[in-house]
Amino acid sequence: MDNSEKKHQRRIRYKGTHPKTFEAKYKELQPDKYSETIQKIIGKGMTPAGMHRPICVNEILDFLDVKPGQIGFDATLGYGGHAQEILKLLNDQGHLYAVDQDPIELPKTKERLEKLGFKEELLTINNLNFKDIDLIASVSGKFDFVIADLGVSSMQIDNPERGFSFKTDGPLDLRMNPMVGVSAAERLKEMSKDEIEGMLIENADEPYASEIAAAIVNHLHKGHDITLTSELHQIIIDALKFIRSPKREEEIKKSSQRTFQALRIDINHEYEVLYEFLEKLPEVLKPQGKVAILTFHSGEDRLVKKSFQYYFRNGIYQEVSDGPIRPSMDEQSSNSRARSAKLRWAIKK
Numbered sequence: 001m002d003n004s005e006k007k008h009q010r011r012i013r014y015k016g017t018h019p020k021t022f023e024a025k026y027k028e029l030q031p032d033k034y035s036e037t038i039q040k041i042i043g044k045g046m047t048p049a050g051m052h053r054p055i056c057v058n059e060i061l062d063f064l065d066v067k068p069g070q071i072g073f074d075a076t077l078g079y080g081g082h083a084q085e086i087l088k089l090l091n092d093q094g095h096l097y098a099v100d101q102d103p104i105e106l107p108k109t110k111e112r113l114e115k116l117g118f119k120e121e122l123l124t125i126n127n128l129n130f131k132d133i134d135l136i137a138s139v140s141g142k143f144d145f146v147i148a149d150l151g152v153s154s155m156q157i158d159n160p161e162r163g164f165s166f167k168t169d170g171p172l173d174l175r176m177n178p179m180v181g182v183s184a185a186e187r188l189k190e191m192s193k194d195e196i197e198g199m200l201i202e203n204a205d206e207p208y209a210s211e212i213a214a215a216i217v218n219h220l221h222k223g224h225d226i227t228l229t230s231e232l233h234q235i236i237i238d239a240l241k242f243i244r245s246p247k248r249e250e251e252i253k254k255s256s257q258r259t260f261q262a263l264r265i266d267i268n269h270e271y272e273v274l275y276e277f278l279e280k281l282p283e284v285l286k287p288q289g290k291v292a293i294l295t296f297h298s299g300e301d302r303l304v305k306k307s308f309q310y311y312f313r314n315g316i317y318q319e320v321s322d323g324p325i326r327p328s329m330d331e332q333s334s335n336s337r338a339r340s341a342k343l344r345w346a347i348k349k
Protein backbone atom coordinates (compact mmCIF):
# COMPACT_ATOMS: atom_id res chain seq x y z
CA MET A 1 0.00 0.00 0.00
CA ASP A 2 1.55 3.29 -1.02
CA ASN A 3 1.20 6.47 0.99
CA SER A 4 -1.50 7.98 -1.24
CA GLU A 5 -3.79 5.09 -0.30
CA LYS A 6 -3.30 5.65 3.41
CA LYS A 7 -6.62 6.44 4.99
CA HIS A 8 -6.64 9.97 6.32
CA GLN A 9 -6.57 9.72 10.09
CA ARG A 10 -8.45 12.40 11.93
CA ARG A 11 -6.25 14.13 14.42
CA ILE A 12 -7.41 13.41 17.93
CA ARG A 13 -8.67 16.64 19.39
CA TYR A 14 -6.27 17.87 22.00
CA LYS A 15 -8.08 17.94 25.29
CA GLY A 16 -5.36 19.78 27.15
CA THR A 17 -4.02 18.91 30.55
CA HIS A 18 -6.26 21.25 32.45
CA PRO A 19 -9.76 20.33 33.51
CA LYS A 20 -12.31 22.31 31.55
CA THR A 21 -15.28 22.54 33.84
CA PHE A 22 -15.62 24.56 37.01
CA GLU A 23 -16.37 21.38 38.97
CA ALA A 24 -13.30 19.59 37.66
CA LYS A 25 -11.02 22.61 37.95
CA TYR A 26 -11.47 23.20 41.63
CA LYS A 27 -10.23 20.48 43.92
CA GLU A 28 -11.76 22.49 46.74
CA LEU A 29 -15.22 21.40 45.61
CA GLN A 30 -14.47 17.97 47.06
CA PRO A 31 -13.57 19.02 50.63
CA ASP A 32 -13.36 15.46 51.96
CA LYS A 33 -10.63 14.59 49.44
CA TYR A 34 -8.63 17.79 49.42
CA SER A 35 -8.62 19.23 52.96
CA GLU A 36 -4.90 20.08 52.70
CA THR A 37 -5.49 22.13 49.53
CA ILE A 38 -8.34 23.95 51.28
CA GLN A 39 -6.18 24.85 54.29
CA LYS A 40 -3.45 26.16 51.96
CA ILE A 41 -5.95 28.39 50.14
CA ILE A 42 -7.37 29.77 53.40
CA GLY A 43 -3.79 30.37 54.61
CA LYS A 44 -3.22 32.61 51.56
CA GLY A 45 -6.22 34.78 52.50
CA MET A 46 -8.44 33.33 49.78
CA THR A 47 -11.75 31.47 49.91
CA PRO A 48 -11.86 27.92 48.50
CA ALA A 49 -14.31 27.39 45.63
CA GLY A 50 -17.73 26.14 46.70
CA MET A 51 -17.27 27.58 50.20
CA HIS A 52 -18.00 30.85 51.97
CA ARG A 53 -16.15 32.13 55.01
CA PRO A 54 -18.49 33.92 57.43
CA ILE A 55 -17.42 37.44 58.39
CA CYS A 56 -17.41 39.14 61.84
CA VAL A 57 -18.59 35.91 63.48
CA ASN A 58 -17.24 36.82 66.95
CA GLU A 59 -18.55 40.39 66.77
CA ILE A 60 -22.03 39.15 65.75
CA LEU A 61 -22.17 36.39 68.36
CA ASP A 62 -20.94 38.74 71.12
CA PHE A 63 -23.73 41.15 70.29
CA LEU A 64 -26.55 38.59 69.79
CA ASP A 65 -25.64 36.63 72.94
CA VAL A 66 -27.75 33.69 71.72
CA LYS A 67 -29.27 31.56 74.50
CA PRO A 68 -30.75 28.05 74.34
CA GLY A 69 -34.51 28.24 73.82
CA GLN A 70 -34.46 31.40 71.69
CA ILE A 71 -36.13 31.84 68.30
CA GLY A 72 -33.94 33.39 65.60
CA PHE A 73 -34.04 34.32 61.92
CA ASP A 74 -31.10 34.10 59.49
CA ALA A 75 -32.15 36.23 56.50
CA THR A 76 -29.22 35.18 54.30
CA LEU A 77 -28.29 31.56 54.98
CA GLY A 78 -25.64 31.29 52.22
CA TYR A 79 -23.14 28.56 53.17
CA GLY A 80 -24.61 28.45 56.69
CA GLY A 81 -21.42 29.72 58.34
CA HIS A 82 -23.13 32.12 60.77
CA ALA A 83 -26.12 29.77 61.16
CA GLN A 84 -23.86 26.90 62.19
CA GLU A 85 -22.34 28.92 65.05
CA ILE A 86 -25.78 30.13 66.17
CA LEU A 87 -27.19 26.59 66.09
CA LYS A 88 -24.37 25.40 68.36
CA LEU A 89 -25.33 28.08 70.90
CA LEU A 90 -29.01 27.08 70.80
CA ASN A 91 -27.82 23.72 72.10
CA ASP A 92 -30.80 21.72 70.80
CA GLN A 93 -33.30 24.12 72.36
CA GLY A 94 -35.19 26.85 70.50
CA HIS A 95 -35.29 27.26 66.73
CA LEU A 96 -33.52 28.96 63.87
CA TYR A 97 -35.57 29.94 60.82
CA ALA A 98 -33.34 30.57 57.81
CA VAL A 99 -34.03 31.75 54.27
CA ASP A 100 -32.06 32.33 51.11
CA GLN A 101 -33.40 33.35 47.74
CA ASP A 102 -30.85 31.20 45.90
CA PRO A 103 -32.48 27.91 44.85
CA ILE A 104 -29.15 26.53 43.55
CA GLU A 105 -26.96 26.78 46.67
CA LEU A 106 -29.72 26.33 49.25
CA PRO A 107 -30.19 22.54 48.93
CA LYS A 108 -26.42 22.03 49.26
CA THR A 109 -26.35 24.09 52.47
CA LYS A 110 -29.40 22.26 53.81
CA GLU A 111 -27.69 18.92 53.24
CA ARG A 112 -24.44 20.14 54.80
CA LEU A 113 -26.20 21.41 57.94
CA GLU A 114 -28.25 18.20 58.21
CA LYS A 115 -25.03 16.17 58.02
CA LEU A 116 -23.69 18.26 60.90
CA GLY A 117 -26.70 17.10 62.94
CA PHE A 118 -28.88 20.21 62.71
CA LYS A 119 -32.26 18.65 62.01
CA GLU A 120 -35.78 19.98 61.42
CA GLU A 121 -36.58 20.22 65.13
CA LEU A 122 -33.97 22.97 65.43
CA LEU A 123 -33.73 24.44 61.96
CA THR A 124 -36.30 25.39 59.28
CA ILE A 125 -34.95 26.44 55.89
CA ASN A 126 -37.02 28.17 53.21
CA ASN A 127 -36.20 29.34 49.69
CA LEU A 128 -37.56 32.85 50.15
CA ASN A 129 -36.64 36.48 49.79
CA PHE A 130 -35.95 38.11 53.17
CA LYS A 131 -38.38 40.89 52.33
CA ASP A 132 -41.04 38.30 53.25
CA ILE A 133 -39.76 37.97 56.83
CA ASP A 134 -43.32 38.63 58.07
CA LEU A 135 -44.52 35.42 56.38
CA ILE A 136 -42.05 33.41 58.44
CA ALA A 137 -42.90 35.36 61.62
CA SER A 138 -46.59 34.55 61.11
CA VAL A 139 -45.64 30.89 61.64
CA SER A 140 -42.70 31.19 64.05
CA GLY A 141 -43.89 34.05 66.23
CA LYS A 142 -41.65 37.07 66.93
CA PHE A 143 -37.88 36.69 66.98
CA ASP A 144 -35.32 37.06 69.76
CA PHE A 145 -32.71 37.84 67.13
CA VAL A 146 -32.30 38.44 63.40
CA ILE A 147 -29.11 38.36 61.35
CA ALA A 148 -28.59 39.47 57.74
CA ASP A 149 -25.28 39.18 55.86
CA LEU A 150 -26.08 41.03 52.64
CA GLY A 151 -24.88 40.62 49.07
CA VAL A 152 -23.65 37.48 47.37
CA SER A 153 -21.81 34.42 48.64
CA SER A 154 -18.40 33.26 47.47
CA MET A 155 -20.07 30.21 45.91
CA GLN A 156 -22.22 32.49 43.73
CA ILE A 157 -19.30 34.76 42.74
CA ASP A 158 -16.99 31.84 41.95
CA ASN A 159 -19.46 29.91 39.78
CA PRO A 160 -19.04 31.15 36.17
CA GLU A 161 -22.49 29.79 35.29
CA ARG A 162 -24.05 32.49 37.48
CA GLY A 163 -22.31 35.38 35.71
CA PHE A 164 -21.46 37.41 38.85
CA SER A 165 -17.83 38.04 37.94
CA PHE A 166 -15.98 39.40 34.93
CA LYS A 167 -12.95 37.33 35.95
CA THR A 168 -14.40 34.14 34.45
CA ASP A 169 -16.50 33.88 31.32
CA GLY A 170 -20.13 32.86 31.57
CA PRO A 171 -23.66 33.98 30.78
CA LEU A 172 -24.35 37.56 31.87
CA ASP A 173 -27.06 36.59 34.34
CA LEU A 174 -26.33 37.87 37.89
CA ARG A 175 -29.65 36.77 39.39
CA MET A 176 -29.46 35.33 42.90
CA ASN A 177 -32.66 33.51 42.02
CA PRO A 178 -32.51 32.64 38.30
CA MET A 179 -36.17 31.53 38.42
CA VAL A 180 -37.46 35.10 38.80
CA GLY A 181 -37.00 38.33 36.87
CA VAL A 182 -34.73 38.85 33.88
CA SER A 183 -31.00 38.27 33.41
CA ALA A 184 -28.58 41.21 33.31
CA ALA A 185 -28.18 40.58 29.56
CA GLU A 186 -31.93 41.05 29.03
CA ARG A 187 -32.09 44.03 31.36
CA LEU A 188 -29.37 45.93 29.49
CA LYS A 189 -31.36 45.61 26.27
CA GLU A 190 -34.31 47.39 27.91
CA MET A 191 -32.34 50.35 29.25
CA SER A 192 -31.56 53.75 27.72
CA LYS A 193 -28.12 55.35 27.96
CA ASP A 194 -29.35 57.66 30.72
CA GLU A 195 -30.82 54.80 32.70
CA ILE A 196 -27.59 52.79 32.53
CA GLU A 197 -25.57 55.84 33.50
CA GLY A 198 -27.91 56.56 36.44
CA MET A 199 -27.74 52.95 37.57
CA LEU A 200 -23.91 52.98 37.52
CA ILE A 201 -23.79 56.18 39.56
CA GLU A 202 -26.54 55.33 42.03
CA ASN A 203 -25.54 51.71 42.68
CA ALA A 204 -21.76 51.95 42.47
CA ASP A 205 -20.57 55.61 42.31
CA GLU A 206 -18.95 54.78 38.97
CA PRO A 207 -16.79 57.74 37.84
CA TYR A 208 -16.83 56.64 34.17
CA ALA A 209 -20.60 55.99 34.14
CA SER A 210 -21.22 58.15 31.08
CA GLU A 211 -18.47 56.53 28.96
CA ILE A 212 -19.45 52.98 29.93
CA ALA A 213 -23.19 53.59 29.40
CA ALA A 214 -22.52 55.11 25.95
CA ALA A 215 -20.32 52.16 24.96
CA ILE A 216 -22.95 49.59 26.04
CA VAL A 217 -25.75 51.34 24.16
CA ASN A 218 -23.60 51.81 21.01
CA HIS A 219 -22.70 48.14 21.03
CA LEU A 220 -26.35 47.09 21.30
CA HIS A 221 -27.49 49.63 18.67
CA LYS A 222 -25.03 48.12 16.20
CA GLY A 223 -26.96 44.87 16.56
CA HIS A 224 -24.39 43.07 18.72
CA ASP A 225 -25.53 41.14 21.77
CA ILE A 226 -24.01 41.35 25.24
CA THR A 227 -24.78 37.88 26.51
CA LEU A 228 -21.46 36.93 28.11
CA THR A 229 -19.55 38.38 31.06
CA SER A 230 -16.46 38.59 28.81
CA GLU A 231 -18.40 40.71 26.27
CA LEU A 232 -19.41 43.28 28.88
CA HIS A 233 -15.86 43.29 30.25
CA GLN A 234 -14.45 43.93 26.75
CA ILE A 235 -16.86 46.83 26.21
CA ILE A 236 -15.62 48.41 29.47
CA ILE A 237 -11.98 47.87 28.42
CA ASP A 238 -12.63 49.55 25.05
CA ALA A 239 -14.61 52.41 26.62
CA LEU A 240 -11.76 53.24 29.00
CA LYS A 241 -8.91 53.05 26.47
CA PHE A 242 -8.48 56.82 26.80
CA ILE A 243 -7.12 56.46 30.37
CA ARG A 244 -3.37 56.80 30.34
CA SER A 245 -1.02 54.04 31.40
CA PRO A 246 0.06 53.05 34.06
CA LYS A 247 -3.28 53.85 35.75
CA ARG A 248 -5.41 52.27 33.01
CA GLU A 249 -5.33 48.61 34.03
CA GLU A 250 -6.26 49.27 37.66
CA GLU A 251 -9.02 51.71 36.68
CA ILE A 252 -10.52 49.19 34.24
CA LYS A 253 -10.50 46.53 36.94
CA LYS A 254 -12.26 48.80 39.44
CA SER A 255 -14.80 50.03 36.88
CA SER A 256 -15.55 46.45 35.85
CA GLN A 257 -16.14 45.47 39.50
CA ARG A 258 -18.40 48.48 40.01
CA THR A 259 -20.34 47.89 36.78
CA PHE A 260 -21.06 44.25 37.73
CA GLN A 261 -22.03 45.36 41.25
CA ALA A 262 -24.40 48.04 39.92
CA LEU A 263 -26.08 45.59 37.55
CA ARG A 264 -26.40 42.97 40.31
CA ILE A 265 -28.07 45.49 42.64
CA ASP A 266 -30.44 46.54 39.86
CA ILE A 267 -31.64 43.16 38.66
CA ASN A 268 -31.98 41.70 42.17
CA HIS A 269 -33.81 44.87 43.38
CA GLU A 270 -31.40 44.89 46.30
CA TYR A 271 -32.31 48.35 47.65
CA GLU A 272 -36.06 47.77 47.37
CA VAL A 273 -36.03 44.42 49.19
CA LEU A 274 -33.64 45.71 51.88
CA TYR A 275 -35.92 48.70 52.45
CA GLU A 276 -38.97 46.42 52.82
CA PHE A 277 -37.06 44.13 55.22
CA LEU A 278 -35.90 47.08 57.38
CA GLU A 279 -39.46 48.43 57.51
CA LYS A 280 -40.84 45.09 58.71
CA LEU A 281 -38.13 44.42 61.32
CA PRO A 282 -39.68 46.29 64.28
CA GLU A 283 -42.89 44.31 63.78
CA VAL A 284 -41.21 40.90 63.90
CA LEU A 285 -38.76 41.47 66.79
CA LYS A 286 -39.74 40.67 70.38
CA PRO A 287 -39.21 43.39 73.00
CA GLN A 288 -35.41 43.45 73.61
CA GLY A 289 -35.05 41.51 70.33
CA LYS A 290 -31.74 42.12 68.53
CA VAL A 291 -30.82 42.59 64.87
CA ALA A 292 -27.32 42.55 63.32
CA ILE A 293 -26.74 43.45 59.66
CA LEU A 294 -23.51 43.13 57.65
CA THR A 295 -23.26 45.34 54.56
CA PHE A 296 -20.67 45.47 51.79
CA HIS A 297 -21.12 48.81 50.03
CA SER A 298 -22.06 52.35 50.94
CA GLY A 299 -25.57 52.26 49.39
CA GLU A 300 -26.81 49.42 51.56
CA ASP A 301 -24.95 50.64 54.65
CA ARG A 302 -26.66 54.03 54.29
CA LEU A 303 -30.10 52.39 54.16
CA VAL A 304 -29.44 50.30 57.28
CA LYS A 305 -28.01 53.29 59.18
CA LYS A 306 -30.95 55.54 58.29
CA SER A 307 -33.56 52.94 59.21
CA PHE A 308 -31.92 52.13 62.57
CA GLN A 309 -31.57 55.83 63.43
CA TYR A 310 -35.14 56.61 62.38
CA TYR A 311 -36.65 53.93 64.59
CA PHE A 312 -34.27 54.88 67.43
CA ARG A 313 -35.40 58.52 67.28
CA ASN A 314 -39.00 57.31 67.31
CA GLY A 315 -38.46 55.17 70.43
CA ILE A 316 -38.94 51.84 68.64
CA TYR A 317 -35.32 50.73 69.00
CA GLN A 318 -33.88 51.32 72.48
CA GLU A 319 -30.25 51.25 71.32
CA VAL A 320 -28.36 51.23 67.99
CA SER A 321 -24.65 50.82 67.22
CA ASP A 322 -22.81 54.16 67.29
CA GLY A 323 -21.10 53.70 63.98
CA PRO A 324 -20.20 50.79 61.73
CA ILE A 325 -18.14 47.99 63.29
CA ARG A 326 -15.34 46.78 60.99
CA PRO A 327 -13.79 43.31 60.89
CA SER A 328 -10.50 43.10 62.81
CA MET A 329 -7.29 43.80 60.85
CA ASP A 330 -6.47 40.09 61.22
CA GLU A 331 -9.75 39.11 59.57
CA GLN A 332 -9.31 41.71 56.83
CA SER A 333 -5.86 40.40 55.98
CA SER A 334 -6.86 36.74 56.12
CA ASN A 335 -10.06 37.19 54.07
CA SER A 336 -10.05 39.78 51.29
CA ARG A 337 -13.86 39.69 51.11
CA ALA A 338 -14.04 41.06 54.69
CA ARG A 339 -12.34 44.35 53.74
CA SER A 340 -15.49 46.18 52.70
CA ALA A 341 -17.74 44.76 55.45
CA LYS A 342 -19.56 46.98 57.96
CA LEU A 343 -21.66 45.68 60.82
CA ARG A 344 -24.53 47.62 62.43
CA TRP A 345 -26.92 46.50 65.13
CA ALA A 346 -30.11 47.59 66.88
CA ILE A 347 -32.10 46.46 69.93
CA LYS A 348 -35.89 46.73 70.01
CA LYS A 349 -37.49 48.53 72.98
Ligand SMILES: C[S@@+](CC[C@H](N)C(=O)[O-])C[C@H]1O[C@@H](n2cnc3c(N)ncnc32)[C@H](O)[C@@H]1O
Pocket residue numbers: 052053054055075076077078079080081082083099100101102105128129130131149150151152153154176273
Ligand atom coordinates in the same frame (compact mmCIF):
# COMPACT_ATOMS: atom_id res chain seq x y z
C1 LIG B 1 -22.87 36.91 52.02
S1 LIG B 1 -23.90 35.54 51.71
C2 LIG B 1 -24.34 34.95 53.30
C3 LIG B 1 -23.33 34.03 53.89
C4 LIG B 1 -23.75 33.41 55.21
N1 LIG B 1 -23.94 34.36 56.25
C5 LIG B 1 -22.72 32.38 55.64
O1 LIG B 1 -22.14 32.52 56.71
O2 LIG B 1 -22.51 31.43 54.88
C6 LIG B 1 -25.36 36.29 51.19
C7 LIG B 1 -26.49 35.32 50.87
O3 LIG B 1 -27.70 36.04 50.94
C8 LIG B 1 -28.55 35.66 49.92
N2 LIG B 1 -29.45 36.79 49.68
C9 LIG B 1 -29.11 38.03 49.22
N3 LIG B 1 -30.19 38.81 49.15
C10 LIG B 1 -31.24 38.07 49.60
C11 LIG B 1 -32.63 38.32 49.78
N4 LIG B 1 -33.15 39.49 49.45
N5 LIG B 1 -33.39 37.33 50.28
C12 LIG B 1 -32.86 36.12 50.60
N6 LIG B 1 -31.56 35.81 50.42
C13 LIG B 1 -30.75 36.77 49.94
C14 LIG B 1 -27.64 35.33 48.76
O4 LIG B 1 -28.28 34.46 47.87
C15 LIG B 1 -26.45 34.71 49.47
O5 LIG B 1 -26.58 33.32 49.56
